[in-house]
Amino acid sequence: MPEQPRARYAYLGPEGTFTEAALRALVGDEDVDTLPCADVVTALEKVRTGEADFAVVPIENSVEGGVNATLDTLATGAPLVVVGEMVVPITFVLAGLPGTALADVRRVATHPHAWAQCRGWAARQLAGAVHVPATSTAAAAAHLADAGALAGYDAALCSPLSAERYGLEVLATGVADNPRAVTRFVLVGAPGALPDPTGADKTTLMVHLPDNEAGALLHMLDQFAVRGVNLSRIESRPIGDSLGRYSFSIDLEGHIAEERVQATLIGLHRVCPLVRFLGSYPRVDGVAHRQAPGTSDADFIAAREWVEGLLDGGT
Numbered sequence: 295m296p297e298q299p300r301a302r303y304a305y306l307g308p309e310g311t312f313t314e315a316a317l318r319a320l321v322g323d324e325d326v327d328t329l330p331c332a333d334v335v336t337a338l339e340k341v342r343t344g345e346a347d348f349a350v351v352p353i354e355n356s357v358e359g360g361v362n363a364t365l366d367t368l369a370t371g372a373p374l375v376v377v378g379e380m381v382v383p384i385t386f387v388l389a390g391l392p393g394t395a396l397a398d399v400r401r402v403a404t405h406p407h408a409w410a411q412c413r414g415w416a417a418r419q420l421a422g423a424v425h426v427p428a429t430s431t432a433a434a435a436a437h438l439a440d441a442g443a444l445a446g447y448d449a450a451l452c453s454p455l456s457a458e459r460y461g462l463e464v465l466a467t468g469v470a471d472n473p474r475a476v477t478r479f480v481l482v483g484a485p486g487a488l489p490d491p492t493g494a495d496k497t498t499l500m501v502h503l504p505d506n507e508a509g510a511l512l513h514m515l516d517q518f519a520v521r522g523v524n525l526s527r528i529e530s531r532p533i534g535d536s537l538g539r540y541s542f543s544i545d546l547e548g549h550i551a552e553e554r555v556q557a558t559l560i561g562l563h564r565v566c567p568l569v570r571f572l573g574s575y576p577r578v579d580g581v582a583h584r585q586a587p588g589t590s591d592a593d594f595i596a597a598r599e600w601v602e603g604l605l606d607g608g609t
């Protein structure tokens with residue numbers, strides 16, 4: 295048997311990011327090639343160019359909300375689909391070069407989402423310290439370890455694993471404002487065969503609304519409501535070409551293989567000028583969606599057969 299080539303996974307690097315932790319949790323024991331990238335857009339682009347089979351990128355944080363770079367890159371450009379998800383608990387430490395005193399920390403580098411999760415602690419414990427944006431928490435740690443006093447900052451907010459991996463000293467623990475924060479990551483691939491339905495799935499969509507139409511948002515939401523389709527996330531992003539135009543990034547509970555989800559997509563296609571299907575995939579928590587009365591596959595099939603019967607002259 296010819297040996298199967300190893301799957302290539304691009305991710306927001308360098309080594310030690312929370313995204314890498316999500317990737318490891320997603321692939322388990324599988325032997326894969328990993329391609330650390332400096333940002334989310336580059337990681338996703340590697341799937342579009344075929345340099346990677348998959349990308350793992352953050353999509354939402356329980357404290358700071360959506361990751362705009364991910365939402366916007368999935369919403370435009372060559373199609374990509376989400377094929378899996380992973381939720382990672384987020385724990386930060388403040389790390390510095392060995393010998394750094396907490397009282398001397400004036401400039402703190404980290405990813406903007408990480409700073410947003412620790413800014414209350416920083417205001418209390420490092421009064422007057424400024425945030426130096428980094429492309430990731432691990433990049434902040436790696437550059438401090440590499441450049442030392444020339445890094446341009448005194449400490450990094452990163453994972454305990456990154457502090458250890460880059461030989462930094464932990465100056466403070468318990469620095470997150472919300473100790474229960476989690477980030478959700480998605481596994482993204484090229485369009486093709488969809489993951490099989492499991493009964494506990496999500497579908498991700500991006501939709502535009504018609505311009506200047508009273509009730510357009512309500513009509514769009516109605517498509518889900520009347521078919522008993524629950525949403526687990528909805529957020530708006532500016533489309534970018536003029537003020538007041540927004541796209542909606544949506545996760546719904548269910549798989550495109552299900553009748554009620556197909557009926558919802560058909561409805562959205564009728565009332566929205568643009569609907570982009572971004573994948574159906576198993577929920578990481580395995581929680582099956584509740585089924586409203588009259589919305590099972592059997593209910594949809596029976597209703598369709600009844601109408602077909604009417605066309606054949608039945609009653």
Ligand SMILES: O=C(O)C(=O)C[C@]1(C(=O)O)C=C[C@@H](O)C=C1
Nearest residue numbers: 311312313352405407430431477
């Ligand atoms: O910088 C990292 O370690 C990342 O994986 C990125 C990221 C994010 O984009 O939100 C992931 C999780 C944390 O919430 C902070 C940063």
